[in-house]
Amino acid sequence: MYFKPKGSITIFLCITMPIIIILCAVLVDVYLLKSGKNIVSNQIEIACYSVLGEHSSYLKNQYDIYAYEIDDYLLKPMVDELIKKNLADLTIYDWKIEEITIIKEDPLVRPSIISFQIQKIMSDSIYKTIINETYDRLSSLTSIGETLQVIKDKWEFDEIVKDINDNLKYLKMIVEGEGQEVFVNVVGTNDELNYALEEFMDIYHQIEEINYTITVLEEKADESIYKVELLVQDKGYLKEQLVAIYELSINKVLVELLTVNNQAITKITNVALSMEQLHIISKSIERKIESINQCPEYLKEILIYINDILYDVESAIVIETFKFIREKIEENVISLTATITKTEKLYEKVLDEQKLSEDEKVTMDFSYHSDISIGVYSLVEAGKGEDERSFFEKIGEQVITQQVGEDIYIREGTYLPSNQVNDNEQPFDIDVSGDNTSDVDNKLEQAKGLFSALLTSVKEETYLNEYILQYFTHLTSKEEMFFPHYFTNEIEYILYGRPSQHMNITLTKGTLLLARFALNTIHVYADGEKQIKANTIATMVAGWWTFGAGIPVMANLMLCAWSIAESGLDVKALANGKSVPIYKLTGDWKLDIGLNKIGGKTPEVLQIDYEDYLRILLYGKSEKDKLLRILDLISLNSPPTFDLSQAYTTITLKITVSQKSILGKRHVYTIKKTKSY
Numbered sequence: 001m002y003f004k005p006k007g008s009i010t011i012f013l014c015i016t017m018p019i020i021i022i023l024c025a026v027l028v029d030v031y032l033l034k035s036g037k038n039i040v041s042n043q044i045e046i047a048c049y050s051v052l053g054e055h056s057s058y059l060k061n062q063y064d065i066y067a068y069e070i071d072d073y074l075l076k077p078m079v080d081e082l083i084k085k086n087l088a089d090l091t092i093y094d095w096k097i098e099e100i101t102i103i104k105e106d107p108l109v110r111p112s113i114i115s116f117q118i119q120k121i122m123s124d125s126i127y128k129t130i131i132n133e134t135y136d137r138l139s140s141l142t143s144i145g146e147t148l149q150v151i152k153d154k155w156e157f158d159e160i161v162k163d164i165n166d167n168l169k170y171l172k173m174i175v176e177g178e179g180q181e182v183f184v185n186v187v188g189t190n191d192e193l194n195y196a197l198e199e200f201m202d203i204y205h206q207i208e209e210i211n212y213t214i215t216v217l218e219e220k221a222d223e224s225i226y227k228v229e230l231l232v233q234d235k236g237y238l239k240e241q242l243v244a245i246y247e248l249s250i251n252k253v254l255v256e257l258l259t260v261n262n263q264a265i266t267k268i269t270n271v272a273l274s275m276e277q278l279h280i281i282s283k284s285i286e287r288k289i290e291s292i293n294q295c296p297e298y299l300k301e302i303l304i305y306i307n308d309i310l311y312d313v314e315s316a317i318v319i320e321t322f323k324f325i326r327e328k329i330e331e332n333v334i335s336l337t338a339t340i341t342k343t344e345k346l347y348e349k350v351l352d353e354q355k356l357s358e359d360e361k362v363t364m365d366f367s368y369h370s371d372i373s374i375g376v377y378s379l380v381e382a383g384k385g386e387d388e389r390s391f392f393e394k395i396g397e398q399v400i401t402q403q404v405g406e407d408i409y410i411r412e413g414t415y416l417p418s419n420q421v422n423d424n425e426q427p428f429d430i431d432v433s434g435d436n437t438s439d440v441d442n443k444l445e446q447a448k449g450l451f452s453a454l455l456t457s458v459k460e461e462t463y464l465n466e467y468i469l470q471y472f473t474h475l476t477s478k479e480e481m482f483f484p485h486y487f488t489n490e491i492e493y494i495l496y497g498r499p500s501q502h503m504n505i506t507l508t509k510g511t512l513l514l515a516r517f518a519l520n521t522i523h524v525y526a527d528g529e530k531q532i533k534a535n536t537i538a539t540m541v542a543g544w545w546t547f548g549a550g551i552p553v554m555a556n557l558m559l560c561a562w563s564i565a566e567s568g569l570d571v572k573a574l575a576n577g578k579s580v581p582i583y584k585l586t587g588d589w590k591l592d593i594g595l596n597k598i599g600g601k602t603p604e605v606l607q608i609d610y611e612d613y614l615r616i617l618l619y620g621k622s623e624k625d626k627l628l629r630i631l632d633l634i635s636l637n638s639p640p641t642f643d644l645s646q647a648y649t650t651i652t653l654k655i656t657v658s659q660k661s662i663l664g665k666r667h668v669y670t671i672k673k674t675k676s677y
Helices: 006-053 057-063 072-088 111-122 125-176 189-218 222-291 297-316 319-351 389-401 438-455 459-471 490-496 501-526 528-546 551-575 610-619 623-637
Strands: 095-107 648-660 666-676
Touching: 006 072, 006 648, 006 666, 057 623, 072 095, 072 648, 095 666, 111 459, 111 623, 125 222, 125 297, 125 438, 125 501, 125 551, 189 222, 189 319, 222 297, 222 319, 297 501, 389 501, 389 551, 438 501, 438 610, 459 490, 459 610, 459 623, 490 501, 490 610, 490 623, 501 528, 501 551, 501 610, 528 551, 551 610
Parallel strands: none
Antiparallel strands: 095 648, 648 666
16 A cells, blocks of 8 residues: 655645635635625615505505606615615625616606506406496497498488489479570460561561662652661661660570570489489498398388388489480470571671572571470478477587586696697587588488497407596496595596586587487487378478478488487486486387377396496597596696606616625626516
C-alpha cells in the first residue's frame, strides 16, 4: 500500500481552499441575487394588489365594478412605504431602492374597459337564465319587420292606384270635354271650327268680289277713283277680320286640340308605366309573403288578404284598353299636325290675295277620331263626411307630452365622460293627417329598425343591455333606491342622452308610440271589421273631392289614425307599469271607434311591459353611446369625494433596486409588474 506524504496534502489544500471558498461565495451570491429578485418581484406584486385592493366601495357596492381612485400624491408614498417596509426586515440582502415608477393604466372612462368588466359580471349563469327567458318572450317578434314591409308596399300600391285614377280622371275630362272648350271627342262646342272656316271662306269671297269691282272701276273715268279708295279700305278691314278669325278661332282650336291630344297620350303613357309599377310591387309582395318564416297564423291572414286586394285591383285596370286609345289619339296627332300645316299655307295665300284652286276653296277636312270614350276605374262620387283623424292624433300627442313632477337638468359644466349631447333624436311626429300615406311611411320604416335590431344582436350586446336593466332605474322601476340617483329615469337617459329628464322621457314615450303604432297597424290590417269601417269613412270623406281616387289612401290614413290613438292608450298603460299584448286580438282593442270589442284576447305570455320595450329600444342604440352614458350616470351619482375621471383598473409598478453581494459589489436590476382587476 502506498501513502502520500502529509506535506503534499497540506500543499494541495493550501492551493485549492481559496478557490473553493471563492467559488462558494460566488454561488451563494448568485443564489442571493436570484432569490432577492424573486423576493422583490413578489413584493412588487403584493404592492400592486394592495393598490388594487383600495378599490372604490361606491363602484363595487352599487355597480359591481372595480376601479381604484387614488391621487398621485398619496399613491407614491403608499407604494414606497409598502416596498421599503417589506424589504427592510431582510437585512442580508442590503437592498437599496434606486427608483420607483408608478403607472396608472386603463381608466374606467374608456368604453372598452367598462365593457370588459360588464361582460365578466353578466357571464354569470343567473343572468344567462334571465336572457334566455327574455328571448323566449320576444321570439314572436321575428316576423314584424317583414310584415311591416308588406304593409308599406301595400301603401305604395295604393298611392300608385290613386295616381292612376287621377290620370284617368284627367283623361276622362280630356276625352269627354267636362268643363273644357276643346277636347278629344269633339272638335269644339257649337261647331266652332266649322263656323270659323265658313266665315273665313266667306270673307275670302268678299275680297275676291271687291278686287273684281276695283278692276272694273279702274277702267272707267277718274270719278271712280274715290270709290276705289273706299273699296280698298273695305278690303283692308276684311283682311283684319281674316287675321282675327284665323288667330282667335281656326288656329286656336287646332293648336289647342293638338295640345290636348298630346296631353292625352302623356296621361295614357303615365297610366301604362304606373300599371307596370303596380305589377312589379304586386310580384314583390308575393315573393316577400312566401319568404316570411315563423309567421303567426293571424299575420298570414293579413298578408294573404293584402295580396288578394292587389290581384283584384290589377285585374280591374285593363291596360289593353289604353293601348287602343293611345293608337287612335296618335293618329289624331298626325292628322292635326298635317291640318295645321295646310291651314297656315292657306292663310298666307289669302292674305297675299293669291288665287285659290277649287280644291282649296272647299271647307278643310281631316281624319279625326271623335268616337273615343273611356271608363275610369273606381270613379265613384260620394257625399262629404266628417274627417276625425285629428281627434285620434291628439290622444297620442297628449300621452307623449304629458310629464309628471319637476324636471331635472344636468347643470352646464358638469363633467360627463360622453362630453356631448346627441341632438339628432327628435320626438316622434304623430301627424297622420296628410292626404297620402307617404306622410306616415317613414314611421313604419323606423319601427322596422327597432325590431330588426333586436333580431341581429350579438351576445355581448345582450349582456350589456341586461346589465343596464339590472343596475339602472327607469320610469316604472319599483326597487327601492339605496343610494342617491341624479336621475330617477336613468335608462331613458342611456337611450337618448339629453340633459333634461323630461325630454328623455318624451323621446322614450315617442319611440314606444312608434313601436306600438307599428304593431297596432298590423292589427287593424288583420281585422276585417275595422277595414270595412275605414273604407266606409274613406268613401264619405274622400269620395267627394277625389271622385273615389283617394278612397284607398284615405282608408289607410284612417287605419293609421286609429293605430296612433290606440298606441297612445298603450303607452299610457305601459308608463303606469301595465303590460300590453305584442299583437292585439279584437278583445284587446281599447279605443272606441264604434265597433264591437268583444272577441278573443292575447294570452299573458305574449304581453310585454315597459321594461321589455326598453330592452328592445336598447338594441337600437350603439354600444359606445350606451357605455359612455352608463359612465355619465356613474359620475353623476357618485359621492363628492369620488372622481370618475381618475378611476383606473390597472396598475404598473416599475422598480429599480440595488443589492449588495457577499463579495461587496452592488447589483442593480429593474423589475416591472402589471396587474388588473
